[in-house]
Every structure is written in structure tokens, then in C-alpha cells.
Amino acid sequence: MSSSRDRALDAAIELLGTRGLKALTHRRIDERADLPPGSTSNYFRTRDALLRGVADAILEKEMSGMRATFAPRSAEELLDALVALLDRTTGDQRTLTSARLVLFMEASHSPALRESLGRGRAAFEAALQSALVELGARDTVASTRAVMACMEGLILHRVARHDDSDVRPVLELVVRSVLT
Numbered sequence: 001m002s003s004s005r006d007r008a009l010d011a012a013i014e015l016l017g018t019r020g021l022k023a024l025t026h027r028r029i030d031e032r033a034d035l036p037p038g039s040t041s042n043y044f045r046t047r048d049a050l051l052r053g054v055a056d057a058i059l060e061k062e063m064s065g066m067r068a069t070f071a072p073r074s075a076e077e078l079l080d081a082l083v084a085l086l087d088r089t090t091g092d093q094r095t096l097t098s099a100r101l102v103l104f105m106e107a108s109h110s111p112a113l114r115e116s117l118g119r120g121r122a123a124f125e126a127a128l129q130s131a132l133v134e135l136g137a138r139d140t141v142a143s144t145r146a147v148m149a150c151m152e153g154l155i156l157h158r159v160a161r162h163d164d165s166d167v168r169p170v171l172e173l174v175v176r177s178v179l180t
Helices: 004-019 026-033 039-043 047-064 075-090 094-107 111-134 140-160 168-178
Strands: none
Touching: 004 026, 004 039, 004 047, 004 094, 026 039, 047 094, 047 111, 075 094, 075 140, 075 168, 094 111, 094 140, 111 140, 140 168
16 A cells, blocks of 8 residues: 555646646645645645655656666667657656656756756666667767657657657667667
């Protein structure tokens, strides 16, 4: 059974991902999580603390589902892993991803939130860069940035534009270019 704090964070992610930033209030979270009034504010006193808590919870959920993604033995395995990751983040985890994207915009006004979200990106970049080193990429910094930019753009289009077109050809072009 999950703790009240975890239930509050899950409810906050659901609200952010389905209704946007304006829907995120301590009271609505308590209602959505079926918690006594004031429960969420006991864990997260301020809105900033709540947003950082949500960002950390999103990172934890995303990282737990991503660990095996970056142990490819070939360019084809990397491509398959990236396509699967993109499909998962915009399919089963669409609400979670939408919540993260909402937080990205809010982070432009909040250094603390920007730092929280930056930890997730840094972890993803490090794992990807390590995989690219193993696969023989020449300029792993630029290669990592190129793959990251491609993935982020495709995720944004899938979520914001409901664009469910096949991402494999685009990712294949980028993966092949960074590994040749």
C-alpha cells in the first residue's frame, strides 16, 4: 500500500498531466488522492515545494522504467531501445510525460525546479553518452545532444500535437549519423 505522500504525488502528476498547471492545488490533490484536507500541504508547504516534489517523483518513475534501455550492443539495439522508450513515454506514460512537459515551462521561472528537472536530463544524458561511447561514436558530447534533441522534439510533438506517426525512420537517421 502506498503512503499518503506517494498518493498525493501520484494525484498531483495526474492533475498536471491531464488538466495542466492551473488545476494543481493542494486541495484538489487531497480530493483526487482521497486524503483528508490539508494532507498535501503537510508534505509540501509551498507550491514550489510541491512542484519540486512532483518533479522528483516523475524522475524516480521514469528512471525506474529506463534502466535497461542503455545497454545496447549495436546501433540496431540502441535504435530499438530508443523507439521503445519513446513509445512508452508517449503511450503508457503519456500523463506522466505531459506532467513533466508542464513542469518544463514552469521551470523557466524557477531555478529550483529547473535544477530538479535537470537531474533527470543529466541522468538520461549520462546513460546515453555511455552507450554511445561503447558503440564507437566519435564525438559523444555532440552525438548525445543530437539524439537528445531528436527524442525531446519527437516526444513534444507526440504529446502536444497528438502526432503518432512512426518515429523509427527519424531516430534511425540520427542514430546512424552519430555512429558513422
